[in-house]
Amino acid sequence: MARTGMQTLIDTVRGFANAGLNEWKVGTATYWSDEEIERVLDRHKTEHRRQSMEAVLGHENGQEVCKKYRTNETDIESGIGAFKIEDETGEVSGWTMDYAAGVATFAIDQQGKALFWTGFSYDLRAAASEIWQIKASHAAEMVDFSTDGHSVKRSHLVSSYLKMAEFYANTAKTKPCALRTVKIERDDV
Numbered sequence: 001m002a003r004t005g006m007q008t009l010i011d012t013v014r015g016f017a018n019a020g021l022n023e024w025k026v027g028t029a030t031y032w033s034d035e036e037i038e039r040v041l042d043r044h045k046t047e048h049r050r051q052s053m054e055a056v057l058g059h060e061n062g063q064e065v066c067k068k069y070r071t072n073e074t075d076i077e078s079g080i081g082a083f084k085i086e087d088e089t090g091e092v093s094g095w096t097m098d099y100a101a102g103v104a105t106f107a108i109d110q111q112g113k114a115l116f117w118t119g120f121s122y123d124l125r126a127a128a129s130e131i132w133q134i135k136a137s138h139a140a141e142m143v144d145f146s147t148d149g150h151s152v153k154r155s156h157l158v159s160s161y162l163k164m165a166e167f168y169a170n171t172a173k174t175k176p177c178a179l180r181t182v183k184i185e186r187d188d189v
Helices: 004-017 034-042 124-139 156-170
Strands: 024-026 029-031 045-052 054-060 063-070 084-087 095-098 103-106 116-122 145-147 150-152
Touching (some): 004 034, 004 156, 029 034
Antiparallel strands (some): 024 029, 084 116, 095 103, 145 150
């Protein structure tokens, strides 16, 4: 079963990739169950630890207030254990979150104090591109046929799927490449 905080992300990617619930099976894996889409999404996630949030000034009753904070990331996993906001003394409460936009709204003025967030953001378009590529590889084994004066060109699916994969790859946050670097922090030294 997919993690609770992933459902909106899964549904969005399902729409981008036109991924039906039971397109085909390989062994025990059903394409495209929520779990399969979540596995693809997990290959396109970025972990954020105590990242600074950007205070957004607003006005209420003629006074300047600071109730909104931006993470500067979008498409964030929601839920307890997946996302939290902290200040210098620890975890804070009294906020609601627009996880798609990456904006937290507090019930009371935070007076611009330093806030930090921890969680995971996802590249939904890169995940959709990968799903279109997988769909193309599956469609590659389909054959064209003619019967009763009708011609079915299943081979055209491959080129259509690859065009969609390219479209989503070109609009992804991260671009596919042969080499990828990551920052590693050791906690044993």
